[in-house]
Amino acid sequence: MGYEPLVKKNPLRVLNLAGNDKKMGLIMARAGLGKTALLVQIALDSILRGKRVVHISIGENLEKTKLWYDDMLEIILQKCSVAKPHELIDMVQQHRMIMSFKESAFNRARLEERLNDLILQDIFKPDCVVIDGFDFTNMDHGELEDINNLMESLRLQTWFSATSHREDDRVSPSGVPAPCHELDDLFETVVLLKSEQKNVQLEIIRHNSDACSGDSYHLSLIRQL
Amino acid sequence: MNKDLDKVRNIGISAHIDSGKTTLTERILYYTQRIHAIHEVRGKDGVGATMDSMELEKERGITIQSAATYCSWKDIDVNIIDTPGHVDFTVEVERALRVLDGAVLILCSVGGVQSQSITVDRQMTRYNVPRIAFINKCDRTGANPERVVGQLRDKLNLNAVMIQLPIGLESELEGMVDLVTMKAIYFDGDQGDDIRYDEIPDHLKDDAEEKREELLDAVSMFSEELMEAMMEEEEIPVELIHAAIRKGTLDLELAPVMIGSAYKNKGVQPLLDAVEAYLPCPTDVVNTALDLDNDEEEMTVSNNPDDPLVALAFKLEDGRYGQLTYVRTYQGTLRKGETIFNTRTGKKVKVGRLVRMHSNEMEEIEEAGSGDIVGLFGVDCASGDTFCDSKVNWSMSSMHVPAPVISLAITPIDNKAQDNMSKALNRFSKEDPTFKTFVDHETSETIISGMGELHLEVYIERMKREYNAEVEVGAPRVAYREAITQHADFNYTHKKQTGGSGQFGRVGGHMEPLEEEEYEFVDQIVGGVIPREYIPSCDKGFQASMEKGMLIGAPITGIRCLINDGSYHAVDSSDMAFQQAAKGAFKEGYKNAGPVIMEPIMKVSVEGPSEFQGSIMGSLNQRRGMIVGTSEEGSYTVVEADMPLSEMFGYSTTLRSLTQGKAEFTMEFSTYKQVPKSVSEELIKEYAESRKNG
Numbered sequence: 001m002g003y004e005p006l007v008k009k010n011p012l013r014v015l016n017l018a019g020n021d022k023k024m025g026l027i028m029a030r031a032g033l034g035k036t037a038l039l040v041q042i043a044l045d046s047i048l049r050g051k052r053v054v055h056i057s058i059g060e061n062l063e064k065t066k067l068w069y070d071d072m073l074e075i076i077l078q079k080c081s082v083a084k085p086h087e088l089i090d091m092v093q094q095h096r097m098i099m100s101f102k103e104s105a106f107n108r109a110r111l112e113e114r115l116n117d118l119i120l121q122d123i124f125k126p127d128c129v130v131i132d133g134f135d136f137t138n139m140d141h142g143e144l145e146d147i148n149n150l151m152e153s154l155r156l157q158t159w160f161s162a163t164s165h166r167e168d169d170r171v172s173p174s175g176v177p178a179p180c181h182e183l184d185d186l187f188e189t190v191v192l193l194k195s196e197q198k199n200v201q202l203e204i205i206r207h208n209s210d211a212c213s214g215d216s217y218h219l220s221l222i223r224q225l
Numbered sequence: 226m227n228k229d230l231d232k233v234r235n236i237g238i239s240a241h242i243d244s245g246k247t248t249l250t251e252r253i254l255y256y257t258q259r260i261h262a263i264h265e266v267r268g269k270d271g272v273g274a275t276m277d278s279m280e281l282e283k284e285r286g287i288t289i290q291s292a293a294t295y296c297s298w299k300d301i302d303v304n305i306i307d308t309p310g311h312v313d314f315t316v317e318v319e320r321a322l323r324v325l326d327g328a329v330l331i332l333c334s335v336g337g338v339q340s341q342s343i344t345v346d347r348q349m350t351r352y353n354v355p356r357i358a359f360i361n362k363c364d365r366t367g368a369n370p371e372r373v374v375g376q377l378r379d380k381l382n383l384n385a386v387m388i389q390l391p392i393g394l395e396s397e398l399e400g401m402v403d404l405v406t407m408k409a410i411y412f413d414g415d416q417g418d419d420i421r422y423d424e425i426p427d428h429l430k431d432d433a434e435e436k437r438e439e440l441l442d443a444v445s446m447f448s449e450e451l452m453e454a455m456m457e458e459e460e461i462p463v464e465l466i467h468a469a470i471r472k473g474t475l476d477l478e479l480a481p482v483m484i485g486s487a488y489k490n491k492g493v494q495p496l497l498d499a500v501e502a503y504l505p506c507p508t509d510v511v512n513t514a515l516d517l518d519n520d521e522e523e524m525t526v527s528n529n530p531d532d533p534l535v536a537l538a539f540k541l542e543d544g545r546y547g548q549l550t551y552v553r554t555y556q557g558t559l560r561k562g563e564t565i566f567n568t569r570t571g572k573k574v575k576v577g578r579l580v581r582m583h584s585n586e587m588e589e590i591e592e593a594g595s596g597d598i599v600g601l602f603g604v605d606c607a608s609g610d611t612f613c614d615s616k617v618n619w620s621m622s623s624m625h626v627p628a629p630v631i632s633l634a635i636t637p638i639d640n641k642a643q644d645n646m647s648k649a650l651n652r653f654s655k656e657d658p659t660f661k662t663f664v665d666h667e668t669s670e671t672i673i674s675g676m677g678e679l680h681l682e683v684y685i686e687r688m689k690r691e692y693n694a695e696v697e698v699g700a701p702r703v704a705y706r707e708a709i710t711q712h713a714d715f716n717y718t719h720k721k722q723t724g725g726s727g728q729f730g731r732v733g734g735h736m737e738p739l740e741e742e743e744y745e746f747v748d749q750i751v752g753g754v755i756p757r758e759y760i761p762s763c764d765k766g767f768q769a770s771m772e773k774g775m776l777i778g779a780p781i782t783g784i785r786c787l788i789n790d791g792s793y794h795a796v797d798s799s800d801m802a803f804q805q806a807a808k809g810a811f812k813e814g815y816k817n818a819g820p821v822i823m824e825p826i827m828k829v830s831v832e833g834p835s836e837f838q839g840s841i842m843g844s845l846n847q848r849r850g851m852i853v854g855t856s857e858e859g860s861y862t863v864v865e866a867d868m869p870l871s872e873m874f875g876y877s878t879t880l881r882s883l884t885q886g887k888a889e890f891t892m893e894f895s896t897y898k899q900v901p902k903s904v905s906e907e908l909i910k911e912y913a914e915s916r917k918n919g
Contacts, residue, residue: 055854061379062856062865093867098854105835105857114855117839123846 003048003088006080012045023188024148025159026180033193033200035161036060039130040068042159044076047095051127054115057100058133065098065132097124103135108147115154128157136162136179144183160187174205230528231506233596235553237306237321237354239345240331245361249331249487249496250294250305254583255416256494257296257303293540293551293598295581295588298497304598322348323621324539324553324598327474327504328356329496334368334484338376339832346381353510355474357481357499358383363391364398364486374482383480386443388470389495390436391484392426401484401492402429404437405466410495417490444469444479467502474503507596512555514611514619517568524619526555530594533557533616534565538606541656550601551582555621557614559599560592565612568620574612578602607655629661630825630870630894632674633681634699645694646671653684660684674704676894678874703871705908706823706897707774707781712737715814716790719806727797730755730806732763733790736814739783744771747787755791759803763788766807775812776820776905777912786811821899822908825870828895831880833888835862840883848872849901867895 473479485492
C-alpha cells in the first residue's frame with residue numbers, strides 16, 4: 001500500500017502490535033495524559049498496516065472522535081511526506097468506523113449486537129477494536145473475561161483505555177494500578193502513561209507472552225505544548 | 226420610526242423541521258399585536274399560519290421561504306426572519322443568518338438536538354450569531370428539557386444553561402419558574418394573553434434554588450461584579466444577572482435556554498423579553514464589507530445612519546406589485562426617492578417604494594436607518610447584491626453558495642406553459658443562487674438544477690401554482706463531472722487548406738489536474754510561434770472543450786492547460802482556426818490524461834430507534850455508502866454516512882418501510898468523488914447508447 005515507511009518509523013513498534021495475537025491490551029493513565037491520543041495512534045497504525053478498526057467512544061461524541069483522527073493525521077502528514085495525502089485520508093476513512101455510546105447505553109450485549117450487525121451484514125469487518133472511555137470501576141473479573149471471550153471468538157485485537165486516580169493507590173503485583181489491579185491477567189499488554197516533568201513516560205508491562213514475560217519496557221514521549 | 230439602535234433586534238428563528246418554528250412565529254406576532262387571531266400551520270380553519278404566505282407551504286406544512294416580519298415588543302422593534310428547516314433549503318437559512326444579529330434556536334423537547342439543528346448550529350457558528358435556545362413542545366408526551374440541555378452541551382458544544390424551570394411537563398405543563406427573578410410565571414386567558422407572576426410552588430422551591438445556583442455559577446465568569454456579590458453572599462441584583470447572561474451570550478460563550486410550548490401559548494412572552502435582554506442590537510455586532518475600490522480590503526461597517534449608505538439585498542420575492550427586494554442596511558439611511566447604485570452591476574436605481582413587511586401586509590415608510598430590515602419595490606437586482614450611495618463602493622462579503630448537485634429535464638406541455646415557464650425560471654434563479662437553469666443544446670431540453678429532490682420539486686410546484694406553467698418532468702439526474710488524473714501532452718495541428726480561404730493553427734503544450742480550482746490557462750509561448758492575438762483564442766477553445774467531457778458529456782473541472790509551442794500561417798491563421806486547434810489539442814490530451822467521472826457525495830444522517838440500527842446501516846451499505854460512524858444514546862441512534870447522491874433516490878421510501886416510519890434522514894452536499902470503476906463503465910455505456918439513439 002506504500003505506507004511502510006510510516007509504519008516502520010512509528011515508535012509504537014516497541015508494542016509489537018503486528019503480532020497476530022488477538023489478545024486484549026490496556027492503556028492506563030490519570031486524566032489528561034493522552035490515553036485517547038495513544039489509542040488513536042494505535043488505531044491509525046493498524047489502518048496503515050491495512051487493517052480495519054472499530055473505534056468505540058464511550059461518553060464522547062462522534063464529531064470529537066473524528067477530530068482526533070483528523071488532527072493526528074494532519075500531524076503525520078506534516079512530519080512525513082506522503083505522495084498522495086488525499087488517498088491516505090480516504091484510506092483512513094474507509095478502514096475506520098466510529099461508534100459512540102452514551103455511558104449508560106454501553107454493555108457487553110450491546111457490543112456483541114453491534115459488532116455482529118457489522119460483520120454478518122458484511123458492512124465492515126474489523127480486525128481491531130479500540131474502546132475509549134470504558135468504566136472499569138465496578139467491573140468484576142468474570143464480566144471482563146466474558147468480553148475477552150467475545151473478542152477472541154470474533155478474532156479481534158482489542159485495546160482499552162482506563163483512568164487511574166491519584167487517591168486510589170492499590171496496585172497489582174505486576175504494577176497495574178486500580179481500578180484494573182485485579183483484572184491485569186486478562187491483558188496481554190498494559191501501557192502505563194506517567195507524567196515526568198516535561199515528558200510522558202510509557203511503561204510497558206507484558207503478561208503471558210513467551211518472549212518477554214514480566215519484562216517492562218520504557219519509552220518516553222516529549223510532550224507537545 | 227424608532228431611531229435608537231439599541232432598541233432594534235434582527236433575529237432569526239431556525240431549527241429542525243417540525244420543531245414548531247412557524248407556530249412560534251405566529252404566537253409572537255399575536256402577542257405583539259401584529260395579528261389578531263391565531264391560525265395553526267396545519268389548521269382546521271383552512272386559513273393557515275400568517276407567516277406561511279405561499280399556498281404550497283400551507284399544504285405541506287413546511288416553511289419554504291423566509292418571510293421577514295416586523296413587530297414591536299414593549300419598546301423594541303423586532304425584525305423576524307422565519308427560516309426554512311429543511312436541509313435542501315440551507316442557502317435560505319444561510320442568507321437569513323447573514324443579515325441577522327441574533328437567533329432563537331428552537332428544539333423539540335422530545336426530539337432534542339436533531340441532525341438539522343446541528344447543521345443550523347454550524348451555520349450560526351460560521352456567521353457568529355449569538356443564540357438563545359427555546360425548548361418547544363414541552364406539552365408533548367415524553368418531553369424532557371433536561372435531556373435536551375445535555376444534548377446542546379454534548380452535540381453542539383454550547384454552554385447551555387437553563388434560565389427557566391418547567392412547572393409540570395407533558396399535559397401538566399402549567400408555566401415556568403424564572404430562575405433570574407425567582408418567580409413563577411403562568412399564562413392565563415384563552416390565548417395565554419394574561420401573564421401572572423406568582424410565588425414558586427412549594428414542591429419546586431428546592432429544585433429552583435439548586436438550578437439557580439447552577440445558573441449563577443455559569444454566568445458569574447462573565448461579570449466580576451456578580452462574582453464578588455456571590456462571594457460576599459449578598460442579595461444579587463437581578464440586573465446584574467441579566468447583564469452577565471447578555472455578555473456571555475454576545476460573546477458566544479453562553480446559550481441561555483428557555484422552555485415552553487408555543488402551541489399551548491406558554492412561554493412565548495418571556496422568550497420575547499429574553500430576545501430584548503440577551504440578544505444583540507445592530508451595534509453589538511461587527512459586520513464587514515469589502516472595499517471594491519481598494520483591492521477588496523475589509524472594512525467594518527459603522528452602523529451610523531449619517532455615514533454613506535451600505536445595504537445588502539438578501540431576499541427577492543415576486544409580489545403583486547413587482548419584485549420585492551428585502552434589504553438590510555448596515556450603515557447610512559435608505560430614503561424614498563433617492564438614487565442608490567448596485568455595486569455588482571454598477572447600475573443606478575431609484576428607490577421607489579420603501580415598505581416595512583408584516584408577513585403578508587406591508588406598511589409604507591419614508592426612510593430606513595442603519596440596522597433595519599425593509600422591503601424595496603421596483604428595484605432590479607439579484608439576491609446578494611450590495612447597494613451603496615455614490616460615496617463608497619463596498620460589497621458585503623460574498624456568501625457561501627454551494628454548487629447544484631442534481632438536475633431534472635422539464636418540458637412545458639404547451640406554448641402558453643412555455644412562456645410562463647421561462648418567466649418562472651428567470652425569477653427563481655434570481656431569487657435562489659443554488660437554483661440554476663439552462664438549455665441543453667443537444668437535446669433542446671430545459672434543465673433545472675439544485676440542491677436536492679425536494680428543492681426542485683418545490684420549484685416545479687411553484688411554477689404550476691404561481692405561474693400557471695405545467696411541465697412534464699424527467700427523471701432526476703445526478704450532476705456528474707469529469708476530471709483528469711494525470712499529466713498529458715498535446716500537439717495538434719488544425720489544417721483546412723482546400724479551396725477558398727484556409728484555416729491553419731498548431732497548438733502544443735500539456736494539461737494537468739488542478740486541485741481546488743476549476744480551470745487555469747497558462748501561456749508560455751515565446752518567440753511569437755503563436756501570435757499574441759490568437760492566445761485568447763486558444764484559451765477560448767480549451768474552455769469550450771470543458772463544457773462537455775468525452776466520457777459521459779459531463780462538464781470537466783480541475784484542469785490546468787499550458788501552451789508552450791505552436792505555429793501559424795500568415796494568411797490562413799485566424800481566431801477560429803486557433804480555437805479549433807485548441808479544441809483538437811484538448812481532445813488529444815484528454816484521452817491520455819486518465820479521465821474519470823466524479824459524482825456528488827452527500828453527508829447523510831439517519832436518526833431512529835436503536836433497534837433499527839442494523840437495518841439502517843445495512844440499507845446504507847447496499848447503496849455504496851461509507852458509514853462514518855454511529856452514535857447511540859439509549860434507545861435512540863444516529864448513523865452518519867457519506868453516500869453517493871445517485872443512490873439516494875427513493876431512499877425515504879426504503880427507510881420508511883425498513884423502520885416502520887420511525888426513522889428519518891437528512892442530507893447535504895459534501896464533496897465530489899471519483900465513481901467506482903463498475904459504475905463508471907455503466908455510465909459510459911449508457912451515454913454511448915443515448916448518443917446512438919439520439
